[in-house]
Amino acid sequence: MAEKEDNRKCVIELQNVKRYFQVGSETVKALRGVSFKIYEGEFVTIQGTSGSGKSTLLNQLGCLDTPTSGEYFLDGTPVRRMTKNQRAKLRNRKIGFVFQNYNLLAKTTAVENVELPLMYNNKYNSKQRREAAIKALEAVGLGDRLEHKSNQMSGGQMQRVAIARALVNNPAVLLADEATGNLDTRTSFEMLVLFQELYKQGHTIIFVTHNPEIAEYSSRNINLRDGKIREDTINLNIKSAAEALAALPKPQDD
Amino acid sequence: MNILNLFKVSINAVANNKMRSFLSMLGIIIGVAAVIIMMAIGQGSKESIRKELSTMGTNLLTIRPGADMRGGVRQDPSSMQTLKMADYERIMQEKKFVTNVSPEVTASGQVIYGNNNTTTTVYGESPEYLDIKLWTIENGDCFTEEDVHKAAKVVVVGKTIVTELFGDGVDPIGKTIRFKSIPMRIVGVLKAKGYNSWGMDQDNVIIAPYTTVMKRIAAQTYFSSIVCSAITEELSDAAIEELTQILRDNHKLKGEADDDFTIRSQAEIMETMSTTMDTVTLILVVAAAFSLLVAGIGIMNIMLVSVTERTKEIGLRMAVGATGAVISLQFLIESVLISVTGGLLGILLGFTVSEWAVPAFGMPSSVPAWSIYVSFLVCVCIGVIFGYIPAQKAANMDPIEAIRHE
Numbered sequence: 001m002a003e004k005e006d007n008r009k010c011v012i013e014l015q016n017v018k019r020y021f022q023v024g025s026e027t028v029k030a031l032r033g034v035s036f037k038i039y040e041g042e043f044v045t046i047q048g049t050s051g052s053g054k055s056t057l058l059n060q061l062g063c064l065d066t067p068t069s070g071e072y073f074l075d076g077t078p079v080r081r082m083t084k085n086q087r088a089k090l091r092n093r094k095i096g097f098v099f100q101n102y103n104l105l106a107k108t109t110a111v112e113n114v115e116l117p118l119m120y121n122n123k124y125n126s127k128q129r130r131e132a133a134i135k136a137l138e139a140v141g142l143g144d145r146l147e148h149k150s151n152q153m154s155g156g157q158m159q160r161v162a163i164a165r166a167l168v169n170n171p172a173v174l175l176a177d178e179a180t181g182n183l184d185t186r187t188s189f190e191m192l193v194l195f196q197e198l199y200k201q202g203h204t205i206i207f208v209t210h211n212p213e214i215a216e217y218s219s220r221n222i223n224l225r226d227g228k229i230r231e232d233t234i235n236l237n238i239k240s241a242a243e244a245l246a247a248l249p250k251p252q253d254d
Numbered sequence: 255m256n257i258l259n260l261f262k263v264s265i266n267a268v269a270n271n272k273m274r275s276f277l278s279m280l281g282i283i284i285g286v287a288a289v290i291i292m293m294a295i296g297q298g299s300k301e302s303i304r305k306e307l308s309t310m311g312t313n314l315l316t317i318r319p320g321a322d323m324r325g326g327v328r329q330d331p332s333s334m335q336t337l338k339m340a341d342y343e344r345i346m347q348e349k350k351f352v353t354n355v356s357p358e359v360t361a362s363g364q365v366i367y368g369n370n371n372t373t374t375t376v377y378g379e380s381p382e383y384l385d386i387k388l389w390t391i392e393n394g395d396c397f398t399e400e401d402v403h404k405a406a407k408v409v410v411v412g413k414t415i416v417t418e419l420f421g422d423g424v425d426p427i428g429k430t431i432r433f434k435s436i437p438m439r440i441v442g443v444l445k446a447k448g449y450n451s452w453g454m455d456q457d458n459v460i461i462a463p464y465t466t467v468m469k470r471i472a473a474q475t476y477f478s479s480i481v482c483s484a485i486t487e488e489l490s491d492a493a494i495e496e497l498t499q500i501l502r503d504n505h506k507l508k509g510e511a512d513d514d515f516t517i518r519s520q521a522e523i524m525e526t527m528s529t530t531m532d533t534v535t536l537i538l539v540v541a542a543a544f545s546l547l548v549a550g551i552g553i554m555n556i557m558l559v560s561v562t563e564r565t566k567e568i569g570l571r572m573a574v575g576a577t578g579a580v581i582s583l584q585f586l587i588e589s590v591l592i593s594v595t596g597g598l599l600g601i602l603l604g605f606t607v608s609e610w611a612v613p614a615f616g617m618p619s620s621v622p623a624w625s626i627y628v629s630f631l632v633c634v635c636i637g638v639i640f641g642y643i644p645a646q647k648a649a650n651m652d653p654i655e656a657i658r659h660e
Contacts, residue, residue, distance in 0.1 A: 059654050062573070064573065064653050064654045065654060084577070084578065085577045085578070085579075088572065088575050088576065088577045089575060089577075091573060091574065091575050092574060092575020093575075097573050097574065099570075099657065103566060103569075103570045103657065105567060105570070106270070106567075107270050108266075116570075116571070116574055117574040117575055119259050119263070120571075120574065120575040120576050120577075120580065121575070122256060126259075165574070
């Protein structure tokens with residue numbers, strides 16, 4: 001990695017980040033000193049079993065939590081000493097979240113769901129908000145389902161809406177938490193195709209998962225174990241999700 | 255997030271849960287309607303009493319025997335016999351601020367004509383009584399001073415007596431009715447006044463010369479009261495002063511001795527009535543206001559449930575950049591929206607009931623405009639006060655836990 005460092009923009013930098021939790025009289029060391037840099041345009045999977053600290057790391061990366069010690073720079077901004085409100089604003093401007101359970105607002109149309117992050121940004125008026133939302137939905141292939149309500153959509157469609165919502169604020173980094181965890185194999189691959197497309201367009205993506213298979217489709221894999229990085233490898237042979245999808249047996253109509 | 259967006263979000267949340275929102279509004283609707291109806295009845299009663307008392311003459315003064323209080327014990331004024339003929343004569347001679355004067359003696363009982371009978375009160379008065387109490391003769395004439403002098407058996411009757419004893423379409427003038435077996439000839443019929451606010455029929459009345467009632471019916475030498483009218487309402491106090499001097503002198507009361515009579519002006523009675531009505535209204539409104547308190551607690555309950563139920567939504571909003579303050583404001587607006595919508599519906603219901611249903615039951619009612627403004631303001635306050643705890647609960651959530659909440 002070292003040889004590329006200077007000519008690429010660093011989006012995320014962790015310097016010996018530790019996160020301890022006090023549970024009763026015991027101290028749980030969820031992260032025991034994690035350091036890495038992620039550059040613009042990378043598709044990184046953070047992979048680990050449950051208890052490896054990947055959720056804690058995701059909360060750190062998403063500015064939902066702050067390190068006990070060490071420092072985290074998001075797009076050059078140090079996060080550790082930020083207040084809750086400052087972090088809320090930072091999340092609003094720099095981060096796009098995709099959650100495992102889609103987390104769409106019930107009884108709300110696709111376009112309104114996608115507009116949500118921009119509702120908390122005073123720089124957008126309602127017209128600009130709508131335009132940005134429509135653009136994001138078109139980017140994930142849902143241009144024809146703008147007014148569909150969340151309960152009228154399939155899991156794959158809902159996750160697409162969630163991805164559009166994560167893209168709408170033009171974030172520095174897209175943070176996906178087990179984004180394919182609730183989907184069947186076929187839809188999972190469709191999602192991976194979409195993520196690979198976004199990667200090719202130059203988006204920075206961090207995909208947190210317990211599934212080692214997904215690492216084969218990303219450009220870099222960080223493997224966590226017991227709150228430490230076990231392995232950090234560049235994937236030189238990225239598999240095509242589109243090909244994998246085509247190779248799947250066709251769904252049987254019965 | 256600007257305030258307009260917050261309103262949109264809150265309206266959607268309320269609209270998405272129509273049944274629940276309506277149920278939590280119900281308490282407010284009923285509470286506000288109750289407050290408005292109570293205030294309307296209070297105000298209406300006050301207005302009708304005022305109107306009615308003024309139809310009896312606002313410059314009316316009533317002299318009753320006996321002091322209000324004697325040695326801390328309220329006396330029964332009707333058992334006292336301090337008002338005599340001599341008092342009446344003295345007043346008639348010396349009055350300056352008083353125009354009309356009429357001694358009053360009453361007797362209740364059955365009045366008969368042919369096969370018909372009815373129960374009524376015979377008022378023994380002087381002819382000036384009609385001017386004092388603002389009665390007008392519709393048919394025939396009043397009895398005269400001559401009739402008073404002779405204690406003539408003549409009467410003026412109210413409309414109700416005519417219909418009860420004669421039915422419709424009969425001219426009662428010149429007919430003789432019997433009261434306690436004493437025959438009396440009708441010389442005049444009074445123009446109807448209708449019911450007063452206590453539900454008393456003011457036309458169920460017979461007016462006879464006071465001498466007739468004293469000598470022939472009640473067999474008493476004293477008056478139950480003396481009614482007079484001051485020259486104007488403004489001169490009531492001067493008139494009271496004058497009458498007090500005359501009576502004290504006549505009763506030979508010296509120095510510190512208490513009055514053995516009481517003079518009340520109509521203005522004073524009106525004031526007492528108003529104060530009493532205000533107290534009754536206040537009690538009713540306070541009772542109704544308690545239901546608003548309960549309604550507020552109901553809203554708080556629903557909002558707490560709603561916040562818990564929407565933990566995930568709150569987590570999501572926080573994750574995408576909502577600050578605690580914005581979340582808190584969203585839920586606060588939501589609870590205010592519920593309470594204010596409920597309040598508006600309550601005002602509508604209260605107004606409708608006050609204007610249509612209450613009068614249908616024969617009760618006076620008049621919605622004071624300020625009660626509507628106050629109700630509205632109270633609803634806003636209820637929304638803010640009882641929405642505060644749920645809103646804080648939402649604002650203090652940890653986004654990490656909230657978003658993974660199942």
